[in-house]
Amino acid sequence: xxxxxxxxxxxxxxxRAANLPCNHxxxxxxxxxxxxxxxxxxxxQYIIHGLKNNETxxxxxxxxxxxxxxxxLILPHATLRDTAVYYCIVRVAGNQGGKLIFGQGTELSVKx
Amino acid sequence: xxxxxxxxxYLFRKEGQNVTxxxxxNLNHDAMYWYRQDPGQGLRLIYYSQIVNDFxxxxxxxxxxxxxxxxxxxxxxxxxxxxNPTAFYLCASSTTAGGRSPLHFGNGTRLTVT
Numbered sequence: 001x002x003x004x005x006x007x008x009x010x011x012x013x014x015x016r017a018a019n020l021p022c023n024h025x026x027x028x029x030x031x032x033x034x035x036x037x038x039x040x041x042x043x044x045q046y047i048i049h050g051l052k053n054n055e056t057x058x059x060x061x062x063x064x065x066x067x068x069x070x071x072x073l074i075l076p077h078a079t080l081r082d083t084a085v086y087y088c089i090v091r092v093a094g095n096q097g098g099k100l101i102f103g104q105g106t107e108l109s110v111k112x
Numbered sequence: 113x114x115x116x117x118x119x120x121x122y123l124f125r126k127e128g129q130n131v132t133x134x135x136x137x138n139l140n141h142d143a144m145y146w147y148r149q150d151p152g153q154g155l156r157l158i159y160y161s162q163i164v165n166d167f168x169x170x171x172x173x174x175x176x177x178x179x180x181x182x183x184x185x186x187x188x189x190x191x192x193x194x195x196n197p198t199a200f201y202l203c204a205s206s207t208t209a210g211g212r213s214p215l216h217f218g219n220g221t222r223l224t225v226t
């Protein structure tokens with residue numbers, strides 16, 4: 001299973017875009033990139049996922065490089081409520097039973 | 113509201129006792145999962161079920177047991193054989209077990225065994 005590498009922490013000013021990087025240099029062709037976030041003592045919240053193409057939804061945008069070895073999660077207008085630990089995960093496309101491999105994540109602090 | 117309900121939020125038990133954690137979903141999802149999270153760590157898969165009456169061991173199944181008699185329910189029993197049961201337990205579900213289906217998580221049960 002591919003592993004991911006993320007910076008341990010980042011700061012972002014409220015109202016600005018938060019760009020969270022992730023390296024997944026050993027990703028396989030059939031592995032999706034997923035992003036979740038977790039606020040202390042709560043379950044992880046699904047944000048977005050993608051395979052090859054860039055994706056956007058109401059929460060965020062996901063930019064995947066052409067070689068798929070890295071990606072960036074973009075929160076376009078960060079608010080204080082976006083303060084959380086953000087996890088970048090790769091997951092095989094087939095029926096592998098939900099084996100998400102969570103790393104240490106990036107602790108994002110949004111400051112006023 | 114559709115979602116995943118885990119109960120109770122906090123659970124305390126004495127060492128040597130079995131304890132069952134509840135997980136219910138009304139999302140009509142086929143697949144359900146149990147994860148364990150220790151302080152400052154990522155999630156580790158305990159058991160998963162792709163369909164009713166079927167379940168598979170994850171990476172750390174020893175000392176745990178599950179059942180899947182109904183689509184909406186996937187209870188986890190932490191047995192006395194689990195050496196370090198104190199942890200944050202998370203239940204999740206997805207439409208299918210395939211990688212295209214996002215997992216949706218409950219808000220967890222924090223188990224403390226003394």
